[in-house]
Amino acid sequence: xxxxSGRKSATRDEWKRGYRDxxxxxxxxxxxxxxxxxxxxxxxxxxDLKVLYIPQGFAAIDRGVIExxxxxxxxPIVGDARDMLRLAETARPDLVxxxxxxxxxxxDHASQIDRIRALGxxxxxxxxxxxxxxxxxxKVATHYDHVFTHELSCVPFYKNIGCPDVRYLPLAVSxxxxxxxxxxxxxxxxxxxxxxxxxxxxRLFNRLVPYFSRKRVVIIGPLWNRLxxxxxxxxxxxxxxxxxxxxxxxxxxASVVINLHRAPDDPKYNRNSRNIPALSINPRTYEIAxxxxxxxxxxxxxxxxxxxxxxxxxxxxxxxxxLGRIExxxxxxxxxxxIALRGLSRTIRxxxxxxxxxxxxDAVFGAAxxxxxAENAEEG
Amino acid sequence: MTMAASGADKGRRDGFxxxxxxxxFHGRCAAVMAKYAQEAPLTRNYRIxxxxxxxxxxxxxxxxxxxxxxSEMTEQLATAFPKDDVVGLAAAFKPDAAIVLDAIGSFPxxxADALRRLGxxxxxxxxxxxxxxxxxxxxxxHYDYVFxxxxxxxxxxxxIGCGEVHHLPFAVNPRVYHPRKVxxxxxxxxxxxxxxxxxxxxxxxxxxxYLAGKKTLIVGLWWxxxxxxxLLKSKIRLGQWMNPEQTSARYFGAKIxxxxxxxxxxxxxxxxxxxxxxxxxxxRTFEICxxxxxxxxxxxxxxxxxxxPGREVAVYDSAEHLIRQLEYYLNxxxxxxxxxxxxxxxxxxxxxxxxxxxxxxxxxxxxxx
Numbered sequence: 001x002x003x004x005s006g007r008k009s010a011t012r013d014e015w016k017r018g019y020r021d022x023x024x025x026x027x028x029x030x031x032x033x034x035x036x037x038x039x040x041x042x043x044x045x046x047x048d049l050k051v052l053y054i055p056q057g058f059a060a061i062d063r064g065v066i067e068x069x070x071x072x073x074x075x076p077i078v079g080d081a082r083d084m085l086r087l088a089e090t091a092r093p094d095l096v097x098x099x100x101x102x103x104x105x106x107x108d109h110a111s112q113i114d115r116i117r118a119l120g121x122x123x124x125x126x127x128x129x130x131x132x133x134x135x136x137x138x139k140v141a142t143h144y145d146h147v148f149t150h151e152l153s154c155v156p157f158y159k160n161i162g163c164p165d166v167r168y169l170p171l172a173v174s175x176x177x178x179x180x181x182x183x184x185x186x187x188x189x190x191x192x193x194x195x196x197x198x199x200x201x202x203r204l205f206n207r208l209v210p211y212f213s214r215k216r217v218v219i220i221g222p223l224w225n226r227l228x229x230x231x232x233x234x235x236x237x238x239x240x241x242x243x244x245x246x247x248x249x250x251x252x253x254a255s256v257v258i259n260l261h262r263a264p265d266d267p268k269y270n271r272n273s274r275n276i277p278a279l280s281i282n283p284r285t286y287e288i289a290x291x292x293x294x295x296x297x298x299x300x301x302x303x304x305x306x307x308x309x310x311x312x313x314x315x316x317x318x319x320x321x322x323l324g325r326i327e328x329x330x331x332x333x334x335x336x337x338x339i340a341l342r343g344l345s346r347t348i349r350x351x352x353x354x355x356x357x358x359x360x361x362d363a364v365f366g367a368a369x370x371x372x373x374a375e376n377a378e379e380g
Numbered sequence: 381m382t383m384a385a386s387g388a389d390k391g392r393r394d395g396f397x398x399x400x401x402x403x404x405f406h407g408r409c410a411a412v413m414a415k416y417a418q419e420a421p422l423t424r425n426y427r428i429x430x431x432x433x434x435x436x437x438x439x440x441x442x443x444x445x446x447x448x449x450x451s452e453m454t455e456q457l458a459t460a461f462p463k464d465d466v467v468g469l470a471a472a473f474k475p476d477a478a479i480v481l482d483a484i485g486s487f488p489x490x491x492a493d494a495l496r497r498l499g500x501x502x503x504x505x506x507x508x509x510x511x512x513x514x515x516x517x518x519x520x521x522h523y524d525y526v527f528x529x530x531x532x533x534x535x536x537x538x539x540i541g542c543g544e545v546h547h548l549p550f551a552v553n554p555r556v557y558h559p560r561k562v563x564x565x566x567x568x569x570x571x572x573x574x575x576x577x578x579x580x581x582x583x584x585x586x587x588x589x590y591l592a593g594k595k596t597l598i599v600g601l602w603w604x605x606x607x608x609x610x611l612l613k614s615k616i617r618l619g620q621w622m623n624p625e626q627t628s629a630r631y632f633g634a635k636i637x638x639x640x641x642x643x644x645x646x647x648x649x650x651x652x653x654x655x656x657x658x659x660x661x662x663x664r665t666f667e668i669c670x671x672x673x674x675x676x677x678x679x680x681x682x683x684x685x686x687x688x689p690g691r692e693v694a695v696y697d698s699a700e701h702l703i704r705q706l707e708y709y710l711n712x713x714x715x716x717x718x719x720x721x722x723x724x725x726x727x728x729x730x731x732x733x734x735x736x737x738x739x740x741x742x743x744x745x746x747x748x749x
Contacts (some may be wrong), residue, residue, distance in 0.1 A: 001614070007388075010391075011388050011391035014389070014392040014393065015393040017392060017395065018394065018399060019402075020397055021392075021399060022395065022397060022398065022399025022400035023399035023400070023561070025400060026399060026401065026402065026403025026404035026406070027404070027406050028407060030408040030411055031410055032409025033411075033416070034408070034411030038415070137747035168612045184393065185392050185393050185395075185396035185397075264628030
């Protein structure tokens, strides 16, 4: 009898806890949706251009670029890196746009680009792994008419190695993929981190393990079994990668999502022998914010250009600082929610791929003349 | 162990799912409130003297709502009780306008005349029309401006020579009536809060068997007059006193809040010898919608000018119809919640006391709309 009623009261307590969690997430979700609805509709102006896009295989970014191109140009085409020359020959686009051009790209990547240029077709690459793989990107960058990098510190680098036109183009987020969402209680946590357990991350998290063991924590990503005291939180660590769709759910279910940039000077995992510093923020910054989730991030120099710390994002310095802030924001739900809502609003307004692609197209083709575009549209 | 754990898991899942529903609805309401909270009221430079009703409930919340709104809208506000030396105060304060609430039996017409002689524009706002028209008809001519909550009384005051007569409906004080997190013990399917006037008793006796099968809450005086009192006894809080905040919480916690106007022929109101009908809606109409609740109301002629039936409130015209509507909206969560959210939005857009006072200012000071 005693055990039975113990069970019943445990179930009741869990029910109440679930109700509390669900309630606060429900309130926030509705507020997020309202924020998104109130934003002015995005510009519907399309340039009369044919763009051949070559993905890197970064699912979230490729999807964002493709969606962004559909919004900004009349004829977007998506191709494959092995085939880009042949596709360019047949489709005769105004521009071949390559995302990142590393890792899985074929060995004849540079010669294909050279021959595309020889056809009189403009070529552009957008590097989104800078500065971590600059040893590789340096080898192909000079073959393009236009180089875009999401990393501020890499602009002078590409100029120095002889690229004719180099511009800074920050990352963005697909708001159809990363968005506020109703999730079930399995995705709920106090604290969530998703990403590879790189050494700099493990070092910081080592200090937090005792605290984490008392909280509802979810950590997702390879290499986290290297944490000191891993066993005490092993049940809350998933060592496999999860899909972007799953990440969205975990972000949506978390009270606090931690963002921690990887180190630019990691000899084991990087190919950045010149030790180019990292000033710019990662895609995850935008992705977390686009879910309407509350984000605590470490500070890259470039951060204030995109978010205002303390207003639409929260930041931390040391491990102790992070711990103090987690604790503070877990206890101050309203403040947390307000910051997250502002972060969502800022992201949807400013940090979409369509916005970035308009900048890119302006750089390649000159600023779009709205009247000109409208006239073209009528003729078409 | 495993069983206990899975019971706990299921408990958490179930609790979460319900909490998410309740929270999501609250969030939709909160988003509407946030939208209207951003609209700062226009501050005017008028000097206003407000003379309270000076009576207790239900006039005191009205006084509070009007003073709350006036203090947001003008920086030069003096308030007085009718028994105060209002004329002396006015002579010193030199207001542009004096607004008197109710005045019935509390503020002598001679005082209104004295205010007028000081060169102050005077206004009275009658809140009990048409039930005390035998009295108000002798008060009205003593004021420059007459405002009445009851549409049907506008021609009456005009017919006795009042030049400026305007319909000014009830409204809501959003500081008091608004959506809020409600303890689960206060959540009901169907809620009615109000006294058991005879027209309501007769009506509720007809729907009592239906209400008995639902999670129902009835709060108010005299409900033991029901023939079916024993059937509903466990659902009735007889004569339980609740302040407006508690009332608002129960509205928001209910899936459906019933509104039923009292009858203008009720014998308790015997100062309406002209039998002027009641066409305008009661304060509860605004208070239910302002609380973010779904309202099912009987139809007064004026209702359509305040809320769009089927869109911002739902309506019924008979006991049978009420039961059909209850059953329908209990089983159509999305429609019900959408109507409640739209009702809240309409309220905050048009039916707060700030809107009413802006209307008074417009009439008295010729403000452009």
